[in-house]
Amino acid sequence: MTAITQAQIEAAIDAYVDPDLKQSLLAAGAVQQIEIEEHRICVQLQLKHVCASRHQALRQALSEQVQPLAAERQVEIGITQQVEAHPGPKKLPGLAGVKNIIAVASGKGGVGKSTTTVNLALALAAEGARVGILDADIYGPSQGMMLGVAEGERPETAEEKYFKPIVRHGLQSMSMSYLVDENTPMVWRGPMVSGAMQQLLNQTLWQDLDYLLIDMPPGTGDIQLTLAQRVPVSAAVIVTTPQDIALLDAKKGIEMFRKVDIPVLGIVENMSVHICSNCGHEEALFGANGGERIADQYETELLGQLPLALTIREQTDAGKPTVIADPESAHAQRYKAIARRVSAALAEKNSQGGNFVPNIAVEID
Known part of the structure; x- marks a missing residue:
């Protein structure tokens, strides 16, 4: 032989470029062991990102x-995946029970950020991760409805000072909507809102999460600064539409995260095209290639594009987001592709080292 x-x-392994990692598995450090025996060759991979749906491929x-090298030997490929914790800023303690925190943000409202967050979370879970969602939009929380949590359902408490997250569709979640009546407006000033967000984050007993996604309120205000300065955020994802005004605000969001040294993994372009439900004709109602232009300008990447689709809205409003309601649909597959790339991009940034604590200076001309 x-x-x-x-x-x-x-x-031979190095010649294959993984579509999620954008590099070879050997370069990514995923090849854990190679055994060459008389009748078989065994390659063991340990991935630092989640991609369960692609294991067979x-x-x-x-x-x-x-x-071609093995001749008559049988080739066996073993795959495990283990998400590593981001080291985070040196002076910020990690959040108990959470490996990585990802902020999902937008410069303005109405771009589908919350819908993207919940489907991205469900997609990460479908790919094999343990995932949680914190609804940080104190004024307008919506994750409870999107996850199908009944009005009036309250989280259990532990040790008289902690909340147990409410679990739906395999996701751990916490939201202000779980603590107050949904018709009660939050008439609070900035410091109260920031304090409430920190309490929700730190007084929830998160259980062994690979990723905690934070559904951020729109804008670049108190909650965003509080999050950046006091929470060990691993990275951010920016959601936008191709519309020029949305892109302008998305740029502000990217600049904000850069100023506080939180890496932006990329851009998700929502409502990129409208697909006619009758004839299938595609039309870019809000403009074309906006997400790609802003990604090029800021040297980040376009993580994916999502259509303006009635079914996505209907399924999410019904408490069963697309990834759960129709997991084999084209829309669900797009969310999963984005989730795999987010996980892989974060693993790549982790291997390059952590963040540092920024000094924020305000200068008045």
């Missing part, structure tokens, strides 16, 4: 890369 070396197998792709 033809002799084969580990270096040859590594070279990944096995097939790597087997095709290695098989």
Whole structure:
């Protein structure tokens, strides 16, 4: 039988570029072990990002890369995935029970940020992660309705000072809507809102989360600054539409996160096209290629584009977001592709080192 070396197998694996990582699995440090035996070759991968729906395709792709070298040997590809914790800013303690915190933000309201957040969270869970959602929009919380939490359902308490997150569709969640009547307006000034957000975050008993997604309120105000200065946020995702005014505000959001040293993983362009339910004709109602332009300008990436679709709105309003309501649909597959890329991009940033605590200076000309 033809002799084969580990270096040859590594070279074959290195020739395959993973679509989520945008690099080879060898370069990403995912190849944990290679065993060469008389009748088989075993490659063990340990991924630092989640992509459960692609495991079979990944096995097939790597087997095709290695098989020409294997001759009559059987090729076996083993895959495990283990999300690592982001080190975070040096002077900010980590959040108990949470490995990584991802802020999902937008410069303005009405771009579908909350819908994107809940579907992104469900997509990460479908890919094998343990995920939670914190609804940080104190004035207009919506995650409870989107997750199908009944009005009046309250979280259980522990030790008379902690909340247990409400679990729906496998997601742990906390929202101001769980604590007050949904018709009660939050007539609070900024410091009270920031304090409430910190309490929701720190007094919730999150259970072994790989990712906690924070559904941010629109804008660049008190809650955003509080989050950046006092919470070890791993990274941010910006949601926008192709509309020029939305892009202008999205730029402000990116600049804000950059000023406080929170990396922006990329842009999600929502409502990119309208697809006619009768004839299938696609029309860019809010403009075209806006997300791509802003990603190029700020040297980040366009994580994905989502259509303006009636079914996404109907399913989310009914408390069963698209990824749960119709997991095999084209829309759900787009959310999963974005989730895989977010997980992979964060793992890549983790390998490059953590953030540092920024000094924020206000200068008056």
